[in-house]
Amino acid sequence: MPKVETFDRTNVLHNATEVFHKKGYNGTSMQDLVDATGLNRSSIYNSFGSKLGMFMEVLSFYRNNGNKQMGKEIVQNQNALDTLQSIFCWYVTDIIEDKDHKGCLIVNCKSEMVNQEPLIRSFMEQNQEQMMAFLEDVVHNGQMEKIINEDQTATQYALYLYSSIQGLRMTGILNTNKEELENLIHTILSVLK
Amino acid sequence: MPKVETFDRTNVLHNATEVFHKKGYNGTSMQDLVDATGLNRSSIYNSFGSKLGMFMEVLSFYRNNGNKQMGKEIVQNQNALDTLQSIFCWYVTDIIEDKDHKGCLIVNCKSEMVNQEPLIRSFMEQNQEQMMAFLEDVVHNGQMEKIINEDQTATQYALYLYSSIQGLRMTGILNTNKEELENLIHTILSVLK
DNA sequence: TTAATTTTGAAACGTTCATTTCAATAAAAT
DNA sequence: ATTTTATTGAAATGAACGTTTCAAAATTAA
Known part of the structure; x- marks a missing residue:
């Protein structure tokens, strides 16, 4: 009977994510991925098919x-505005912890590859x-509760x-000042009040 | 005395910009630049030093x-809010005209290379x-004219x-609906009123 | 133990990469 | 006409690219 996949797929994806996040898709080489994951070149192709296949995962x-x-930040039974506040605060935390200014992998990829x-x-x-x-x-929930105004539809907001x-x-790539970012999200959310 | 640079530098930069914009820095090869500019490989190195040198230009x-x-859009003697409106409208136009969803070269480059x-x-x-x-x-001008509120400082705004x-x-890469984008900038600017 | 199947290592695939080299050609000022 | 410098073409550089190949090693169930 077959030998089973031995390596920790989650760990491999974690390490691969780090490289792609730091260097971008085109900036990352197969050798980078071999080095970062500790996986054999062949094993990567066996398990992910191609560089793009791995990147999609x-x-x-x-x-x-x-x-x-982000789900952990969102407390149950808080009102809609507080939920939005929690979401934006999570982004600020993520930005501040990103010491090497990589930005968001998804946003970066959108601009690089769409x-x-x-x-x-x-x-x-x-x-x-x-x-x-x-x-x-x-x-929509916030508008039902009269906590968010109805100047615009829920879709528009x-x-x-x-x-x-x-x-x-994008701003967080160069600006990591906590106060400035918190003020920024305050301004953003003030539209809804 | 020396032969002078014969090719049209502006035209070369225009063509190079197109490639870099479409493919990104890492996605663009020297061969792409040779093909796009019509310049000889050696001439590129003579005139721009390196791929990065050319990209900086x-x-x-x-x-x-x-x-x-954008300057053309800004009419003299219009008030501050109208100026901002003009600026944002120019971006919307630029987005709508960008049929192949490249986004902004500078934003893309920021996320790829900073x-x-x-x-x-x-x-x-x-x-x-x-x-x-x-x-x-x-x-600041808008606030002096009492056209923009003073809930936040000019720096914060x-x-x-x-x-x-x-x-x-970033939004304009996937969403090119004129009405939705115009509503979006209306919402953005409503904060200042 | 044997049979089945995956992982591994290492080498090789052919292509493309950014950059360099250099002799030949072209043009302007002396 | 001669000197000076730039542009050009084409080839070559060596390294790196993503991907494939394949035999050896490892692991599991029968």
Whole structure:
């Protein structure tokens, strides 16, 4: 009977994510991945098919991890505005902890590859869909509770928030001042009040 | 006495910009640049030193062109809010005209290279400084005219606008719906009123 | 132990990478 | 016409690229 996959796939993805995050897709070589994961070159191809195949798994891994971490910040039964506050605060924390100014892997990849690689474009479209749906839901709840104004529809505010998050991610690459970032998210969220 | 540079440097930079914009720095090869510019490989090295050298000139070229174009949109003697409106509208136009979803060369480069290449980091820091100073000035004028509120300082609003612009640039990669984008900038600017 | 299957190591695949070299050609000022 | 410098073309540099190959080693179930 077959020998079973021995290496820790989560650990391998974690290490691969680190390299891709630091160097970008085109800046990362297969040798970089061999070095970072400790996996044999052949094993990478056996398990992930190609560099792009591995990267797609890395993207999902990164997103799932982010969602998991952010989920912890969101307390049940807090109002919609506090939920948004928690989300944005998580981004600020993530920015401040990012000592080497890498930014967000997903945002970086969007700007690097959406116009070049259909698989990436699909991922990003699906990612946007998912985030927009979530944000719209939160805003909608806030509007029902009269905590968020109705100057704009929930959909319109969701796009505003989605755009603001991407802006925050880009800004955080060069600006990691906690007070300035917290003031920034205060300004962003003030629109909804 | 010496033969003088014969090729049209502006035209060469224009063509080089197109390739770098489409493929990103790491995605662009020297062969791509030879093909796009029509210049000989040696001439590129003679005139620009290296791939990075050429890219640095391309970055400045792209920025100067953008500033020039945007300058035309800004009418003299309009109030501060209208100036901001003009600026954001120019971005929307640029997004809509960008049929192949390349996004902004400078934003893309920031996310690809700031943490890898000191020259790029300096460029981006200087670029941010410049934009922030300009935005701060506009906001400050608006506040003097009582057209922009004073809930936040001009500096704080400048960061908010700078961040919003980067967000708009990222959003515009996948979302090119004119009405949605115009509503987005309306929401962004509503904070200042 | 044997049979089945995956992981591993190392080498090689052919291509492309950024950059250099150099002799030949072209143009301007003396 | 001669000198000076730039542009050009084409080839070559050596290293790195993503991917494939394959026999040896390892592991599990029968």
